[in-house]
Every structure is written in structure tokens, then in C-alpha cells.
């Protein structure tokens with residue numbers, strides 16, 4: 001297990017020797033002490049990244065060569081599936097089946113996808129008079145800082161590294177303090193795959209220290225961030241108070257599942273909604289955490305959702321058949337429980353769950369929870385809870401459902417369930433979200449962009465569009481006169 005910072009192709013302790021504990025979500029025990037990177041370590045990593053960028057053995061390499069290395073890295077991840085999945089599950093509380101079947105394969109697939117794509121992206125020739133040839137090409141930005149959260153450490157890291165590295169940038173990555181281990185393991189595999197020294201650096205540490213140091217460093221050209229709205233906005237301040245670096249933000253949501261009275265097969269709808277909120281214990285930025293159901297079918301849907309929720313039993317993340325594992329930390333669980341308790345005290349109705357669970361002593365577990373709460377201003381309706389908590393609002397008609405769905409500061413994702421294709425199209429157009437699903441939830445591919453509107457941020461992960469965020473346009477005007 002790697003626990004030191006990975007800078008310029010080698011593992012190092014923090015400059016001041018400090019460490020912090022990473023703790024198992026499963027049982028609260030300490031897994032390891034990890035290097036606590038700070039300003040000096042980030043500076044060292046940025047210097048190495050800049051040197052590597054200027055050296056050009058990655059930035060100026062044939063894109064096909066960068067592609068081969070990224071595909072090799074993806075293969076190595078697959079070869080080390082068991083080790084990576086075990087680290088991810090232990091650090092985050094994800095069920096081991098999800099870590100093996102989703103987290104590691106999806107992260108590897110993302111790196112391979114950008115490796116496959118990068119030598120197939122062309123530039124442009126601008127329309128000019130015949131005495132000039134104006135070429136428009138894309139170039140890497142330079143040094144990219146990536147600051148990522150704990151909910152899907154490997155996948156979100158791959159969403160940043162794939163396009164950033166494919167485009168030829170150098171990267172300084174700060175994983176979340178709760179889940180640093182898989183990123184450090186990935187760094188070792190990246191070196192083995194052939195990523196040159198200094199091109200990928202990983203500085204574990206605390207947000208206020210290493211995260212802020214990346215945000216404020218004048219040598220960082222762009223920060224790609226996923227996490228909370230509050231911290232995302234701090235990165236904009238850091239940028240404004242330093243070198244005006246570019247910042248892209250993916251900031252979570254309170255995504256509505258709009259269920260209209262003509263939705264077909266309410267049992268299938270309820271099952272999809274259950275997965276959409278209870279997967280990863282609700283700690284998913286685009287979790288469908290809010291049902292907006294038309295009154296005519298509300299009772300039936302709630303009854304079915306209650307049955308679905310009962311099937312999500314909090315269990316040991318190490319058990320192969322577990323579907324609902326641990327929440328990330330005891331503090332986070334306390335926060336989620338506090339929100340549920342305040343909602344109940346304020347008049348919301350707990351329809352199911354609302355209690356802690358203890359399948360493994362010392363771990364942070366919670367029963368899947370359904371809450372009826374109609375006031376859009378109620379914090380349980382308005383705010384991201386990031387736990388296995390589904391809020392149910394009732395709408396009078398389609399117009400009311402659209403109004404309630406859009407009555408949120410977030411805009412990451414939404415879904416509409418209806419059997420009328422015209423209604424689906426009309427409602428989907430009006431839902432203000434970066435992704436709208438129709439009669440499904442959480443369907444995606446590497447070919448589709450992912451990101452938010454409104455307070456959910458800006459910029460897109462995945463797809464060829466993500467390359468835009470890690471490159472800049474250059475015009476080369478050649479006189480033919």
C-alpha cells in the first residue's frame with residue numbers, strides 16, 4: 001500500500017514529515033498514516049509538473065503514443081483489479097462488488113477511451129482569402145490541478161486524468177483526505193505504464209492545506225474540481241486572487257425524478273428510483289434524491305418505493321452480495337442523521353428508515369430513508385443530503401411538476417417518467433439540468449458529457465467535449481502572399 005506523495009516519478013514523505021490517518025468506513029479503524037502534503041509539497045509537485053511539460057516528452061509526443069500509454073495504464077488497472085477494488089472499498093465503504101464491477105472498470109475504461117480518442121481529434125482551417133492559410137489547433141494548457149472528492153475516488157479521478165493527460169498536460173492531483181489510497185496506487189501504475197516523471201503527481205493532504213495550495217499556485221494553469229458548492233466557490237476566489245487560472249466545477253445536486261400519472265410500470269419506476277438514490281448509500285452527486293410525483297399515483301408509488309427501500313439492507317461492504325455499504329465517515333453520518341431529524345421535527349413525514357444501522361461495529365451505516373415533504377424551502381427538499389435519503393414531493397399536474405422540479409438551486413441531472421413521447425420531450429426541454437433522463441435513470445456512456453447548470457457548476461466531464469476544458473485554441477496564420 002502506497003502512503004507517500006508521488007512527485008516527479010517517486011514516492012516521498014511530506015516535506016515537514018507530517019501524516020494524517022485514513023480510516024476504514026467499514027468499521028472506523030485506521031487503515032494507514034498518509035503523507036500530509038502542504039504548500040511546500042504542492043510547490044514541489046507543480047515545479048516537477050512544469051518541468052515535465054516544458055521538457056515536452058509528454059506534451060509534444062505523438063498523440064498516438066500518449067494514447068498507447070493511457071491504454072496500457074487501463075490494462076494495468078484491470079490486471080490489478082482485486083487490489084484496487086479492495087483499497088477503494090476499504091477507504092470509502094463501497095460494497096466490494098461495486099468496487100470490482102463498477103469503480104475500477106469504469107475508471108480504466110475512461111482512461112482507455114481518451115487513449116483511443118486522442119489521435120482522432122482534428123483541428124480546423126479557417127475560411128480566409130487565398131493569400132493566407134489559417135490553422136486552428138488545440139494545445140494543452142500546461143499544469144492542471146485536479147482536486148477530487150471521496151464519493152467515487154477512482155472514477156472522478158479518471159474523468160479528470162483521462163482528458164487532461166490525453167491532451168498533453170501535466171497534472172497535480174489531490175485526492176480527498178478520506179480516500180487517498182487508490183490515487184496513490186494509480187500513480188504507481190501510471191509510472192509503470194510509461195507516463196514520464198513529473199507528468200502525473202499525487203499530493204495527498206487536507207483541503208485547507210494541499211487543496212488551497214493548488215488553487216492559489218501561480219504555476220497551475222487550470223483547476224478541475226468536483227465536490228461541494230462552497231469549496232467550488234473558494235476555488236474561484238483562489239483563482240481570482242492568484243493568476244486567474246481556469247476553473248471547472250462539478251458540484252452536486254438535488255436531482256428530481258418527475259413521475260407523471262401516465263408512467264408505465266410503476267414497479268419498474270420504483271426500482272429505478274431506488275437504485276438512483278440508494279446506490280453508493282446516496283453519496284452520488286447526481287443521485288435522484290427528490291421524487292416529484294403527480295398526485296393521482298402518489299400513494300401507489302410511495303407504497304412501491306417503500307417495498308423497494310426494504311430491499312436495500314445495510315451490510316458489510318466486504319460481503320460479495322452487499323448493495324448498501326457504509327457512509328464515508330461517522331461525522332458525515334451524523335450530518336445526514338441531523339438533517340433527517342430536523343426535517344421530522346419541522347413537520348416532514350418519515351415514511352421509511354430514518355435510523356442508523358450497525359451491520360459492522362464502528363462503521364457508519366444508515367437505513368434507506370423515505371421522507372414526504374412538500375415545502376420546497378424545507379432544507380430536506382432544498383439541500384443536498386448526500387446520504388440514502390429520498391424526499392417525495394407531490395404535484396397537482398404536469399405544469400406543477402415541472403415547477404417543483406426546477407425549484408432548486410441545483411441543475412446537475414433530472415428524470416421524467418411518462419408513456420407519452422410528446423410529454424417526455426416537452427418536459428425534458430424545460431428541466432434545467434445538464435442531463436435529463438427519460439424513462440430511465442443514470443444511463444450514461446463515455447460518449448456523453450456530464451456536468452451541471454446553475455449552482456451545480458460548469459464544465460463537463462466525459463466525452464470529447466471534456467477535451468475542451470484541458471486544451472486551448474491556437475491560431476497559426478501563414479501568409480501565402
Ligand code: NDP
Pocket residue numbers: 147148149150151174175176177178205206207208209210211212215226227228229231232234250251252253284285384385386
Ligand atoms: P468538499 O467539497 O469539502 O471536498 C472536495 C475536495 O475539496 C476534497 O479533496 C477536499 O479536501 C477539498 N477541499 C476541501 N476544502 C477545501 C478548501 N478550503 N480549499 C481547497 N480544497 C478543499 O466535500 P466534502 O468532502 O467536505 O463533502 C461535503 C459535501 O459536499 C457533501 O456532503 C456533499 O453534499 C458535497 N459533495 C459533493 C460531491 C460531488 O460529487 N459533487 C462529492 C463530495 C461531496 P479534503 O478531503 O481534505 O476536505
